[in-house]
Amino acid sequence: MQANNLTGGQELLCINTEKVYDWVLNEATFDLSLTDLELPVNPVTGDQLECDDIDLNSVTCEVAPTDVDPIEILDREDQEFEIDGALVTLQLVNIRKNFEVTIFANLAADLGGANVEIGTVEFTRCEQVILCAPDGTDIDVTYTDLDCFVCTATCDVGTTTDIDELDVTVTVRLCQSIQSTFDVTLEIVADFCQPRDMLPIPPCPAPTIPPQCPVVFPVNGNDNGNNGGNGA
Template sequence: MQSDNLTGGQELLCINTEKVFDWILNEATFDLSLNDLELPVNPVTGDQLECDDIDLDTVTCTVAPAEVDPIVVLDREDQVFTVDGEEVTLQIVNLRKNFDVTIFVDLVPELGGATVEVGTVEFTRCEQVILCAPDGTDVDVTYTDLDCFVCTAACDPGTTTEVDELDVTVTVRLCQSIQSTFDVTLEIVADFCQPRDILPFPPCPAPTMPQQCPAVFPNNGNGDTNDIG
């Protein structure tokens, strides 16, 4: 029976999985200058915002990987390195990373102090890493931390026909896990997993009685009535 095959000792298995050829963790910090960001309209009144309508001390940012092509492996080049006195061929991998930075600012208290989105700017940063990543392996980049903060912010008043603009410098910090992997088929000796125990349903609750109102019912039987109000 099939169920008999799931019990007993270990068995020789053939599985598909990923072999990790190399794995590094690294950190990067870079600055961005985001200039000429036009102030939006007031989301409540629909009026065009001006420099006097915003609090420059409240400018903030968020950063996220781009929705399209967040990580692009441009190319990789073999290079011989000496590690512990032994020559080894590794790869210099060129990466291109695409991000979106969004800028926010608070309105002055006189206008309600709401937070409004000024705009989103796309930017690209390139990086080289040294990996054991021969042709045929995949290079996977995972961000373990991705954050930003506003370093400086200034507002340029426009003219009667131009919209006021925000100039911001932003510092972006990222921590990343970079692996080179390859799909492999392995032969291993292991136990089959077993299904877990079924959890019992909780018992049915006992009947409950709604809260009564003894102050008004039943009365004390003496015929007196009390006004309620």
């Protein structure tokens, strides 16, 4: 039977949502060694850049998850733990995370100092985490912070036939939220949501006129007696 009143008062509801089985926050820091990054061509002149053309003190990096398969759950294994005197079965979850880091550098001052992209390198990091994550649950990994900085940068001068190459060590820091979830259907007692009140439409503005210049116009008709008339 259809409810007569769906607004106001609490109703027994059946909703689809996600149950969070477990939730941890994890921080990790790791170093990368990026070698043999060939210098690009000058974006303005098209000439091949050399080591002397870039400012090594200006080398920076950007890190981001890959567009394809940024997070992969490899497997999960049951393990027993004793927590507060009780024996519980949790899961050892193996996670593979795929990133890409892009290196930038400024050109030398005599070349204009523009910032140029040196190259992008993909890398992978794996980790294990203990969760209540039985088979059937989803593992959701969300980065709350993902950043990097360049620790060292050196440039290798090539021969007459080789291109000069940049070697960079990068430190990556990430903060992540890891949850195990499962889609569930719940029966709850709750209020139905109500639409908000409409905001009133502002009235039409009153007509306005531009500011006037009474100092210069109009004249007040006082011409100091010089009205062109003849005296008596």
